[in-house]
Amino acid sequence: MAYKSVIPYDLVATKMNYWYVALKNDWVDEAEKMKTEVKQEIAIMEENQDVLIYFSLLEFRHKLMLDYICPEAAKDIQVHYEELREKTKGGKNLNGMLEYYYYFFTAMYHFRQKELLHALAYYQNAENQLNSFESDDVEKAEFYFKLSEIYYYMKQTYFSMYYANHAYKIYLKQPTYGQRRVQCQFLMTGNWLDKMNPEKALEHTSKALSDAKELQVDYLIGSSHLNIGICYNQLEELYKAENHFQMTAELYKNEKHSFLPKALFN
Numbered sequence: 001m002a003y004k005s006v007i008p009y010d011l012v013a014t015k016m017n018y019w020y021v022a023l024k025n026d027w028v029d030e031a032e033k034m035k036t037e038v039k040q041e042i043a044i045m046e047e048n049q050d051v052l053i054y055f056s057l058l059e060f061r062h063k064l065m066l067d068y069i070c071p072e073a074a075k076d077i078q079v080h081y082e083e084l085r086e087k088t089k090g091g092k093n094l095n096g097m098l099e100y101y102y103y104f105f106t107a108m109y110h111f112r113q114k115e116l117l118h119a120l121a122y123y124q125n126a127e128n129q130l131n132s133f134e135s136d137d138v139e140k141a142e143f144y145f146k147l148s149e150i151y152y153y154m155k156q157t158y159f160s161m162y163y164a165n166h167a168y169k170i171y172l173k174q175p176t177y178g179q180r181r182v183q184c185q186f187l188m189t190g191n192w193l194d195k196m197n198p199e200k201a202l203e204h205t206s207k208a209l210s211d212a213k214e215l216q217v218d219y220l221i222g223s224s225h226l227n228i229g230i231c232y233n234q235l236e237e238l239y240k241a242e243n244h245f246q247m248t249a250e251l252y253k254n255e256k257h258s259f260l261p262k263a264l265f266n
Contacts, residue, residue, distance in 0.1 A: 028065070223259070
C-alpha cells in the first residue's frame, strides 16, 4: 500500500516545469499554488536527487520573483541564497540544465543586490551552460531579457537594446508571455531615454501601455504611465508628464508597490 502511494519523480518534475513557467510570467497566485502542490508531492515522491535540487532552485527563483514584485513578502533572501549555495555546493556538483539554473538564478540574485559585476560574471557562466543542453526558445528569451536588464543598468546601451530586441522577437511568438513583452518595451524605453531620444522612447512605452491594459496588470500599467511621464518630462511637456505621474501614483498606491516613492519623487 505504501509503495502505491509513491509518486514517480518525473511527474513531479513536469509539474515543476509549469511552476517555472508561472515564475517567468510573474504569475504570483499561480506560482504560489504550484509551489504548494509540488511541496506536497515532493514529500511522497520516489527518491531522485536531481529533482530535489531542481525544487531548491525553483524555490529560490520564487523568492526572487516575490522580492521584485512585493519585497515585503520576500524576507531574508540572503539567507535563502546561502542555503541554496550549501545544498548545491556552489554549483560544483551540478551539470547541464541544473548548473545553468544555478548560475542564472545566482546572477539574478546578485543583480537584485546591485552587485552588477558579480551578476554579469554569473550570467556569463550561465550562457556557457545554456549551450550545453537542448533549451527551448522561451528559455533563451528569458536569458536575453535578463542580460538586457543588467546591461541597461551598466549603461551598456547598445548591448542592452540588442538583447531586449532579441528577447522581444521570441516573446512575440509566445502568447502567454505578454508581461515579458511589456518589460522588453520598458528596457527599450530606458535605453532610448539614455540616448536622449524621448520621441523614440515614447513609441516603445506607449506600446507597453497598450499591451499592459490588454493584460489588465495594474503594476505594469502604472510603470507604463511612469515611463510616459518621464518621456514627456524630457520633452519639457510638463502638464502631460504630471498627468501620467498622477496616474502612476494612484495605481501604485492601490498595489502598494515599492516604486510608489519613485512616482511621487517624479
